[in-house]
Amino acid sequence: MGRKTILLLRPPYEFTQANDTSSLHIPLGLLYIASPLFDSGYDVKVIDGLLPDGDIDTWQAKSGSLYFGIHWKDIEKKINLLDFDIAGISAQFTLQFRNVKILSKLVKKIKPDCKVVVGGAHATVRHKQVLKEIPEIDFVIRGEGERSFLELVNRFYSNERFDNISGLTWRDRNKIVENISPSPIVDIDSIPLPAYDAIDIEKYLEAMSRFPTRTYYGKRHGITVITSRGCPFQCTFCSVHLHMGRRWRGHSPEYVINHIELLVNKYNIKYFHFEDDDLTANPVRFEEILDRIIAKKMDIWWDTPNGVRADSFTQEIMDKCKISGCKFLIFGVESGSQRVLNSVIKKNLKLKDVEKACYYAKRSGVISRAFFIMGLPGEKKNDILKTVYFMIKLALKYNTFGGTGFAIPLYGTELYRISMEKKYLSDEITYENFAIAYTKKGMLHTEDFDPDYVLRMIRVTGRILYYLEIVIFFKRIFNSPILVKYIFKELKKGISIKGMKRIFNEIVFWLPEETIGSSQ
Numbered sequence: 324m325g326r327k328t329i330l331l332l333r334p335p336y337e338f339t340q341a342n343d344t345s346s347l348h349i350p351l352g353l354l355y356i357a358s359p360l361f362d363s364g365y366d367v368k369v370i371d372g373l374l375p376d377g378d379i380d381t382w383q384a385k386s387g388s389l390y391f392g393i394h395w396k397d398i399e400k401k402i403n404l405l406d407f408d409i410a411g412i413s414a415q416f417t418l419q420f421r422n423v424k425i426l427s428k429l430v431k432k433i434k435p436d437c438k439v440v441v442g443g444a445h446a447t448v449r450h451k452q453v454l455k456e457i458p459e460i461d462f463v464i465r466g467e468g469e470r471s472f473l474e475l476v477n478r479f480y481s482n483e484r485f486d487n488i489s490g491l492t493w494r495d496r497n498k499i500v501e502n503i504s505p506s507p508i509v510d511i512d513s514i515p516l517p518a519y520d521a522i523d524i525e526k527y528l529e530a531m532s533r534f535p536t537r538t539y540y541g542k543r544h545g546i547t548v549i550t551s552r553g554c555p556f557q558c559t560f561c562s563v564h565l566h567m568g569r570r571w572r573g574h575s576p577e578y579v580i581n582h583i584e585l586l587v588n589k590y591n592i593k594y595f596h597f598e599d600d601d602l603t604a605n606p607v608r609f610e611e612i613l614d615r616i617i618a619k620k621m622d623i624w625w626d627t628p629n630g631v632r633a634d635s636f637t638q639e640i641m642d643k644c645k646i647s648g649c650k651f652l653i654f655g656v657e658s659g660s661q662r663v664l665n666s667v668i669k670k671n672l673k674l675k676d677v678e679k680a681c682y683y684a685k686r687s688g689v690i691s692r693a694f695f696i697m698g699l700p701g702e703k704k705n706d707i708l709k710t711v712y713f714m715i716k717l718a719l720k721y722n723t724f725g726g727t728g729f730a731i732p733l734y735g736t737e738l739y740r741i742s743m744e745k746k747y748l749s750d751e752i753t754y755e756n757f758a759i760a761y762t763k764k765g766m767l768h769t770e771d772f773d774p775d776y777v778l779r780m781i782r783v784t785g786r787i788l789y790y791l792e793i794v795i796f797f798k799r800i801f802n803s804p805i806l807v808k809y810i811f812k813e814l815k816k817g818i819s820i821k822g823m824k825r826i827f828n829e830i831v832f833w834l835p836e837e838t839i840g841s842s843q
């Protein structure tokens with residue numbers, strides 16, 4: 324008997340009225356679950372709907388929806404070529420869940436006897452609803468999938484029952500059965516590295532140079548690397564504990580360095596987005612990772628687009644961030660009101676520590692930014708104003724520019740519970756409303772504010788910060804003949820609007836360190 328093939332899939336990306344930018348990234352969760360399967364003798368095929376195949380990358384489906392990635396009919400052709408009994412689909416985002424539904428139906432239409440398994444952040448939280456709503460889905464795996472998916476596959480092929488696979492919710496004839504909760508994988512170094520060979524990384528890198536990715540102006544293409552899982556904090560708006568747990572588990576520095584070296588040596592990737600839930604939870608481990616990157620002269624770039632806690636930095640660690648190739652740090656600050664941080668969000672973060680971290684960053688020449696949220700139940704207008712002032716202060720004093728998002732009641736969070744109980748939702752949670760809430764206008768109103776007020780405050784803050792950036796731009800140019808020369812050189816080459824934007828960013832955020840200054 325030949326090797327059994329397990330098919331892993333991710334749907335293409337559906338644009339919404341509110342969200343019209345695509346983002347291309349490798350299907351990391353699927354690569355993690357693929358590794359133990361390969362190690363146990365299965366063959367794994369990945370069909371990633373997000374990776375454009377051929378010339379067409381954006382297309383309109385019959386439903387009228389606009390998509391980025393591979394057309395449904397081409398996904399169908401690809402599935403048709405494979406012989407498999409089990410298909411695993413990633414359901415990471417609530418926003419994209421209706422495409423998981425379409426994909427599950429497509430898989431079952433082509434292969435009615437196969438088993439469809441879904442996993443990921445959204446599926447974990449909505450496991451029972453997912454099975455109720457979509458008869459084509461047979462199993463949901465909650466939480467980390469490396470062990471339970473392999474267990475499920477093994478049992479399927481040896482005709483065993485699924486009763487005691489932890490973290491599994493499944494259809495036992497007509498009943499939906501919820502097995503015991505998954506326990507987090509404690510020794511995470513025992514998890515094999517993601518099976519990068521299951522995809523054509525070259526193709527991703529090539530496509531990334533044509534489409535927006537998180538890498539700054541395309542000099543090096545970055546990919547996500549996760550060095551730890553879980554977060555012990557209890558921020559009310561956050562959902563990561565629901566699938567990654569509150570118990571923090573870090574890979575050893577050896578494991579992390581091996582991982583990075585594999586990506587550098589085998590795939591020539593030299594830019595890494597560390598997107599852990601809590602990268603710096605153990606500052607000693609974090610510092611050791613930086614020490615090793617420096618000692619090995621790895622010549623990599625890295626950043627933290629997902630946000631890091633500001634209270635775990637010292638000047639020494641910050642200097643090491645700079646030397647080891649940090650391109651920018653984003654601090655998850657959320658509010659400029661200490662009251663909100665303490666008793667509304669429960670973030671357990673002090674604003675004075677945020678300022679310290681921004682100060683260290685400025686002194687070390689590390690670009691720093693910050694995430695903020697507005698429109699949280701319990702926040703007063705006065706708190707929102709404090710956030711605006713704090714954002715301006717960070718920009719002026721430390722060159723730390725903040726971005727603000729609306730409070731989003733993700734399923735399963737404390738914020739969701741409060742919003743439902745107190746009827747703070749302005750709109751039903753539908754696909755479109757969720758998408759709008761991410762980018763256009765929040766969906767929460769309380770006794771203290773409505774979505775219009777929050778939108779106004781976010782816009783005003785954005786505008787103030789925008790003008791501050793322009794001021795910084797000219798201040799830097801006037802203070803630096805090197806920059807004037809640099810701009811002239813670029814202009815001589817004949818520069819496009821895109822190129823001008825790039826130079827603007829370089830000057831405000833990146834170049835050259837000596838103009839950043841080091842006094843408070």
Ligand code: B12
Binds near residue numbers: 466468566567
């Ligand atoms: C990196 C990241 C991104 C990156 C890239 C994603 C990627 N590479 O896959 C980008 C920038 C694209 C992104 C965008 C967004 N993100 Co994001 N992102 C993350 C982040 C920080 C890490 C994801 C990751 O790579 N984890 C590492 C792997 C190992 O974990 P994993 O993918 O969860 O996979 C494991 C399990 O879930 C499971 N599993 C996963 N798939 C499958 C499939 C099967 C069959 C099985 C059995 C198991 C299984 O097994 C895997 C191994 O253990 C997570 C936070 C988190 N902790 O998950 C948020 C997270 C997934 N994002 C989130 C959100 C909300 C967004 C945005 C909507 C944000 C925004 N403001 O626009 C957008 C949505 C984009 C879209 N497509 O619509 C939420 C999702 C919550 C939800 N219910 O929707 C998360 C959980 C963070 C949060 N706020 O709580 N994100």
Ligand code: SF4
Binds near residue numbers: 554556561562563655
């Ligand atoms: S610190 Fe970050 S990951 Fe941890 S609970 Fe708060 S928002 Fe979530």
